[in-house]
Amino acid sequence: MPLATTRRTGLVDQVIGQLREAVTAGEWPVGERIPPESELVTALGVGRNTVREAVRALSHSGLLEVRQGDGTYVRATSEVSGAVRRLCGSELREVLQVRRTLEVEGARLAATERTEAELERLTELLRIRDAHQSAKEYDEFVQADASFHLAVVQCGRNTLLTELYRGLSEVVTASVEATKHADNVQHTGLLEAIAARDPQRAVTEAGGFLDELLKEIE
Numbered sequence: 708m709p710l711a712t713t714r715r716t717g718l719v720d721q722v723i724g725q726l727r728e729a730v731t732a733g734e735w736p737v738g739e740r741i742p743p744e745s746e747l748v749t750a751l752g753v754g755r756n757t758v759r760e761a762v763r764a765l766s767h768s769g770l771l772e773v774r775q776g777d778g779t780y781v782r783a784t785s786e787v788s789g790a791v792r793r794l795c796g797s798e799l800r801e802v803l804q805v806r807r808t809l810e811v812e813g814a815r816l817a818a819t820e821r822t823e824a825e826l827e828r829l830t831e832l833l834r835i836r837d838a839h840q841s842a843k844e845y846d847e848f849v850q851a852d853a854s855f856h857l858a859v860v861q862c863g864r865n866t867l868l869t870e871l872y873r874g875l876s877e878v879v880t881a882s883v884e885a886t887k888h889a890d891n892v893q894h895t896g897l898l899e900a901i902a903a904r905d906p907q908r909a910v911t912e913a914g915g916f917l918d919e920l921l922k923e924i925e
Contacts, residue, residue, distance in 0.1 A: 718753050722761035725751065730770060730781055737877060740778040741771070787874025799924055802875075802882045807917040809872050810856060814897060814913035816863025818906040825862045826902055832858055833898050845887045852887075853880045855894065859901070859913075889923065892916050 726741075735741050742750070747758045762779055765771040772782040821829070832855040839848035856879065860872045872879075886892070894916070900908035 718757045719760050719764070722747075722751055722753060722757055723764055726761055726765055727770065731784055735781050737781050737784060740780050743778065783877055785874050787871070799882055799885050800921065802878045803917055803921050803924075805875065806856075806879060806882065807914055807921075809868065809875070810860065810917065811910050811913045813856075813860035813863050813865075813868060813872065814901065814909040815906045816865055816868070817859050818901045818904050818909040820864045821862040821901055821904075825858075829855065829858055829862070829898055829901065833894055836894070840890065849880060849883045849887055852883045859897070862901070886920050886923070889920060892919065 729735050744755060744758055748755055762771060762773065766773050768786040769783055770786055772780045774780060832851065836848065836851035836855050839851050857872060861869050897909060897912035900912050
């Protein structure tokens with residue numbers, strides 16, 4: 708287990724930090740049950756009450772979900788994502804509207820800030836995404852599409868925007884999953900705009916496909 712024994716100061720905060728790190732690092736994926744309390748107590752070298760308080764705090768923040776009689780499950784990869792999930796729930800329209808706000812600005816910044824190396828990465832991510840779409844390999848497509856959009860935002864070099872978008876990762880992926888059969892959605896134009904360093908076209912391309920998805924769910 709990737710948990711080190713804590714020091715004897717600020718135990719609850721330290722345990723919260725280590726549990727959070729295990730989640731964000733992917734050691735405990737979203738939807739999976741974390742180790743039982745007895746294992747955490749042994750791994751961390753702290754008392755049961757300390758573990759319980761840490762788990763309770765992370766449950767309130769939306770990172771974990773305690774299911775009585777079943778265990779504790781990972782609900783989100785960050786507190787931001789957990790808060791978004793609570794606010795948005797399963798309302799696809801709201802998620803797409805928020806995506807549009809962030810992705811349009813992300814595309815605009817990407818068109819002016821991207822490097823050649825980043826452009827190559829975007830090109831490869833889109834190639835993978837389109838290959839899965841053509842083959843109707845929808846599980847792989849969903850992950851590839853979400854990865855492409857995150858990479859676009861990252862190219863803009865706005866740390867706050869990137870972290871806000873990363874916090875949406877679960878709901879973004881869920882929205883891609885919900886619209887995965889919309890085979891008419893392509894991102895070639897967006898990539899071309901970023902390659903050409905054309906921010907206005909990038910804005911149009913980024914907003915256009917999300918507008919189309921919003922129309923389809925009306």
